[in-house]
Amino acid sequence: MNKIQFNKITLLLILLSTTVFSQTANFTWTDWAKNGHNGYQNPNIIFPTTEDFTIYSIEKSGSHVYAPKLIYITKHDYNRQVLKDVSFKLPQRQRMDATLIDVIEGDNKLYFFSNIALKKDGKNVLYVQVFDNDSFTISEEKELFTLPIEKVNNSGFFNVEISPDKNTIAVLVNNVFEKKQNEKITTVLFDKDLNEIANSNFTLNFESERAYKEQLYITNDKTVHIVKHTDIFKKEPKTAVITINGTDINTQQVSASEFYISDSKVITVANTNYLIGFATDNVKPGISVGGKKDKSYFLYDITNGNLIRNQGWSDTILKKVLGKGFLDLTIQNVLTQDNNIYLIGECYKSESALKEGASFEYDYTYNIGPGIVVKLDTAGQVKYESYLKYSDTYKNEAKRIASFYPFLNNGKLNLLTTEKEYVLKEKKIVLGNKKIEARAVILNTIDDTGDQTIVPFWDSKVGGEDLIIDFAPTFTKQIDTNNFAIYGYGNLYHAFGKMTLN
Known part of the structure; x- marks a missing residue:
């Protein structure tokens, strides 16, 4: 090896060493707990701060396949002390339970949208219940929209979305289907306090049928976009964008x-x-x-x-x-x-x-x-x-427990995810070894050329050796520039925590 090669290798080692040790992280974890307890079966972290976090979990209220849903909301500190809790059911009409459509996260609020379609009273009703994280209360159910129907299997459907600034909520009503007719829709806009601010009806240049797939978007300036996919099972599927601004509508293929x-x-x-x-x-x-x-x-x-x-x-x-x-x-x-x-x-x-x-x-x-x-x-x-x-x-x-959370910092894209320890340490797999699924949280930083730098945080794990199997943060949410709320799942146990990048 000549002197130039030696100097290059030395410089590379210095750079690698700088990369690895320039970024560290601290972890605060709650104790492991079984995820079968009421209120913790399907947790979603919302409104985290550096001191506490709130989770909501949507669960069946009985063992029957079609059992109605029960929603639990609980606030914790990072030592897993319960600070506040509330639970509620979805609306009911004529002893029929509502079907949950979507949960929309607003400005320190959660909007639970559901509907009930009944032939007896001839209407499909869109409901909303609002959780306020400041007062930690759930509102009475509110009827946002009523769609007249003749039968349940042709009762139209609703789609809801919120603008990026959390100030406007859009409701798309796909009206009852009619044979050999064009599709009719209604768009209704609400402010964040659910006061109606716009209501418009349109007939589209699409046949009234169920073979559509579409996504709803609402921008900060209250422009509605519907991305509609048609002929999805044919040789040439089509995608169109329907733009609605007030009472004006435009369609682009x-x-x-x-x-x-x-x-x-x-x-x-x-x-x-x-x-x-x-x-x-x-x-x-x-x-x-x-x-x-x-x-x-x-x-x-x-x-x-x-x-x-x-x-x-x-x-x-x-x-x-x-x-x-x-x-x-x-x-x-x-x-x-x-x-x-x-x-x-x-x-x-x-x-x-x-x-x-x-x-x-x-x-x-x-x-x-x-x-x-x-x-x-x-x-x-x-x-x-x-x-x-x-x-x-x-x-x-297990579901998708190994995906990643992207965020921007100093003009670079960062991905928080996990990787198996034997992969990071380039060790061979030993069949039957309980440690082969053990994971560490890693930070993957992508520079301006697309090159990646991976930094593992070896002290990111939580629980005993047997409980680490299959462990990975399945959910990450950014609190501020350096702090993240995380949820870890493994071997039918789970834990909540806070990660601080240094």
């Missing part, structure tokens, strides 16, 4: 021949609305090999009505992907900063099979990974494509 959108999201940057996501040029051949292959990512300017870019994956990325495209690629998140857009995708697929000898009970399998990050600007200039190499399979209660 975004997809085209050999440009078929598989997953997308509406974002706003500098007062311009965009549709961003993943696409393929060929749908049918992918069906025989486990699903369509996403072969590109795109950016479409909704405000000005033009496709900015549809970019196929680079040869470098394709070499890392089995085949010539990603299977089951979905949008995990989209972050924006100035004119830069970070499109974050993850391959995700779930499968289910009826348990042998059981009724209405299923075994679930969840396959995740790999992932991809694309950084581009609003002009369509690509800054980098960065491949996220991971793959995991989970069953039943």
